[in-house]
Amino acid sequence: MRRVLMVTLLLALAACSEAGPSSPVSPGASGASGVAVRTAGCGGSPSGDLVDVAAQIGSKGEADFAAAFAGARVGEEGVEVYRKPSAELDAWITATFATTCVLVHDARFSAAELAKRYQQVGEDNVYWSEQGVHVNSVSSDFVRGVVVVGTQEVDKARPLFAARYTGGPPVELVDEAPA
Numbered sequence: 001m002r003r004v005l006m007v008t009l010l011l012a013l014a015a016c017s018e019a020g021p022s023s024p025v026s027p028g029a030s031g032a033s034g035v036a037v038r039t040a041g042c043g044g045s046p047s048g049d050l051v052d053v054a055a056q057i058g059s060k061g062e063a064d065f066a067a068a069f070a071g072a073r074v075g076e077e078g079v080e081v082y083r084k085p086s087a088e089l090d091a092w093i094t095a096t097f098a099t100t101c102v103l104v105h106d107a108r109f110s111a112a113e114l115a116k117r118y119q120q121v122g123e124d125n126v127y128w129s130e131q132g133v134h135v136n137s138v139s140s141d142f143v144r145g146v147v148v149v150g151t152q153e154v155d156k157a158r159p160l161f162a163a164r165y166t167g168g169p170p171v172e173l174v175d176e177a178p179a
Contacts, residue, residue: 037090037104039097048100050074057081065089070107071142082107082142108145109169117147117169133157136178150176
């Protein structure tokens with residue numbers, strides 16, 4: 001689970017480092033999830049090492065708030081945290097990072113739930129090959145709460161995946177050639 005979360009965090013951080021001042025890197029900040037909690041440090045320009053803050057929140061979130069924590073990333077305003085509503089996690093964030101801008105967003109699924117679905121898809125690779133669906137990649141997106149599966153057989157896979165993975169995080173199929 002940590003490997004999936006770290007890969008997702010690193011991808012988000014890489015996207016942030018490639019974005020220029022006019023490139024938004026925070027698509028979920030004003031999306032459907034909205035901002036549930038905003039720390040006092042959000043009044044001015046970002047302060048502190050935001051990558052370190054995101055890493056600290058990620059470590060603590062995975063260790064102590066696994067049922068609620070979905071992920072953390074560096075955004076335009078500060079650190080963005082996605083979690084299922086949790087008064088305890090919110091209280092820890094606002095107390096620990098009061099001087100840093102941390103925006104807390106509601107999430108549909110925790111990182112643990114996403115990792116479980118990710119693992120299910122990965123373990124079903126032989127099954128999918130037998131069905132004529134070649135899975136080329138599997139990743140998770142904690143902002144949107146989906147597991148993303150790359151395959152060139154999207155139309156064939158869509159009803160099969162919908163039937164096999166019911167309840168829990170949804171699987172989004174994308175057209176992707178083998179690496």
